[in-house]
Amino acid sequence: MASAMTDAVLGDGKFAPGYKRLHFDGCSHGFAVRANAKDSQMRKAKDASFVAAVRWFRDHLYVVLSFLALGVITGLLMGVPVRLSYEEDIVPSKL
Numbered sequence: 077m078a079s080a081m082t083d084a085v086l087g088d089g090k091f092a093p094g095y096k097r098l099h100f101d102g103c104s105h106g107f108a109v110r111a112n113a114k115d116s117q118m119r120k121a122k123d124a125s126f127v128a129a130v131r132w133f134r135d136h137l138y139v140v141l142s143f144l145a146l147g148v149i150t151g152l153l154m155g156v157p158v159r160l161s162y163e164e165d166i167v168p169s170k171l
Contacts, residue, residue, distance in 0.1 A: 100125065102118065
């Protein structure tokens with residue numbers, strides 16, 4: 077089983093950034109977007125997967141946003157135009 081192999085390679089602290097795989101019994105791939113609200117097991121799994129996703133973004137998204145902001149600031153300091161939209165560039169010399 078591929079998930080068991082992945083757990084063996086990445087689990088138990090072997091992957092420094094962290095690894096956690098959640099499995100919800102009785103649910104197939106994509107259940108969180110196609111859950112049957114009348115099935116209590118599937119509804120609980122969908123709710124749990126939503127909470128897990130929100131926690132992941134809360135815990136990890138700040139790193140992505142920090143690097144993005146650092147790249148924009150560094151680009152502006154170096155005089156590199158930064159494209160914020162398709163209509164307008166911010167060029168440090170024009171600020």
